[in-house]
Amino acid sequence: MNATRLADAFAQVTEYWSPKVIGRVNDQLLKVAKLKGEFVWHAHEGEDELFYVVKGSLVIEFEDGPVALSQGDFLTVPRGVRHNPVAAQECWVLLIEPASTKHTGEEITPRTRSIEEQLR
Structure with missing residues (x-):
């Protein structure tokens, strides 16, 4: 077993909005x-999908209004709830979600990443 440093994991991320899998806990991917900028x-x-802000700040827009997150904050977006993450400046997030989660749900955009791309 080896420890993983989050800073090292983030150093491997070279594209915005392109998550990288760094671990697994049962059927949940980290x-x-x-x-x-704005996602989709x-x-x-x-x-369900958990957003934990490691660095920076993030606003997650919901149909009934936005929720602002700062460094150290986390929020679980319940299944079936439409949302749109927005980061005015670079923001680092740790996501925890089931392995079956599609990056952009049923919405397919140029930013959509397959699980294969996220595993690279």
Whole structure:
């Protein structure tokens, strides 16, 4: 067994909005991502998704209003809830979500990454 340093994991992320899998706990994947700008409105019909802000700040827009997250904050987006992450400046997040979670739900955009891409 080897420890993983989050800073080293983030150093491997070279594209915004392109999460990388860094670990697994049962059927949950741990992913790191660097975010900047606006993502895409989407939902994950069968899975909850946890956002933990490691560095920077993030606003997650919901249909009934935004939620602002600062460094050290986390938020679980319940399954089926449409959301759109927005980062005015570079933000580092740790994501925890089931292995079955599609990156952009059923929305397919140029930013959509397959699980194979996230595992590289």
